[in-house]
Amino acid sequence: MDRTLRLITANPVDQLARTLEAVLVVASAPLSVEELAQAADDDPERIELALGLLSDRFREGRSGIVLEHVAGGYAYRASREAAEACERLFERPVERGLSGPALETLSIVAYLGPCSRPEIARIRGVAADSAVAGLLERGLIAEAGRDDGPGGAVRYRTTPLFERVFGLESAAALPRLDDLGETTADIRERLHSVAVGKTA
């Protein structure tokens, strides 16, 4: 019996890519390679191969939806060129109206977390209750146990949503703290110059 010539061959990785595409469309949060491997019941190495295919297929300038590596996993988002259209329809409740004190509190939790409200207040010099409550409500931080000892204060850490909102692949993508701000020596020098100026 003659076999018909098949012009299109079914690539098994392509098939896997379609499965991942479906799972990612349903997901409401980024999925890690391990989670995708479990969902597709396949090998993590093949998952990464299929994700490579999808990343190329769903990228800025080529597709209206973009696959991004964010918050320790993979997720779809709208392409940046469609932002205006999205803005006309959708709110951004998480990041809307994030105040300066809230961002300061958020950065303290991101760098020093898990940390408690008294620790945050010690650094900022202002009680952090309302800022912490607002960040909790937005889902940018979450409770992460308590300080040691009886009656220990609740500690907070940032959530995967924080990484997603700020477009970070992980917490490691934050700039090094040592690279930010003045050093202790700089500030000491400045204090000294002010003191000298006063006495002069």
Place this chain on the structure above:
Amino acid sequence: MTAVGELELDLDAFEGPFDLLLTLLLKEELEPAEVDMAAIVVAFVERLAEREELDLEACGEFLVLIAALLELKARALFPDEEAELAELEPEEAAEELARRLAEYRRMKEAAAWLAERLAGERDRYFRVGPAPIAPRPERKLAPQDPQQLAATLRLLAEPPPQLSLAHMSLRFPPVSQFLERFRAVLKRRRRFDFDAEVGSLSRVDQAVAFLALLELRKTGEIALEQAASFSPIRVSRPDAERGSEWIERSA
């Protein structure tokens, strides 16, 4: 209260005149830690700038009040560190102050970086759904045949069979009825076979008849004989049984 007292404030924790803020703080109805002192100073300086004249009296009054408030706030924020810091030498205190300022400065820079990042990500839209990932099942089901599953489901959809309530209306005949009956039979015959006598009756009647038989045996009115388990039960008058034994022995 003079111009300072009338200073209108619009802070996160409070909105109103400065003297009301002071009253609330002194009555402990407002936490000093909640109040942004820098914002009060900024408001006062703006007020001075608007007036375009330096009211020294107001400035002095303000300085005294804000210094007292700052001390109140510092004590509320760092109650445990007060004694610790008091023991520091001036050099050490300056070093500690510089360390803390540096720490706060770094966090302010980090916050600025986050704000900048947020502005850069303003055109990134994504779905934020509350639906959590389903819990992973502990054990996977073996592959199932859809037809078989459908058939099983269909069975579940069928109405259950009508329950019979016939047993609820069972009528048990009185035991006395059979007592009389067996006594009458034994008057006519010396012995009879129980199974043959009640064979035509219902199961319930047979059970009641058996109870009557046991009752008659208890009172010694009859003798019972059964060769083996489940073999026919022979019922006789007690004297008839003895009589047959005597015949058998004498024979």
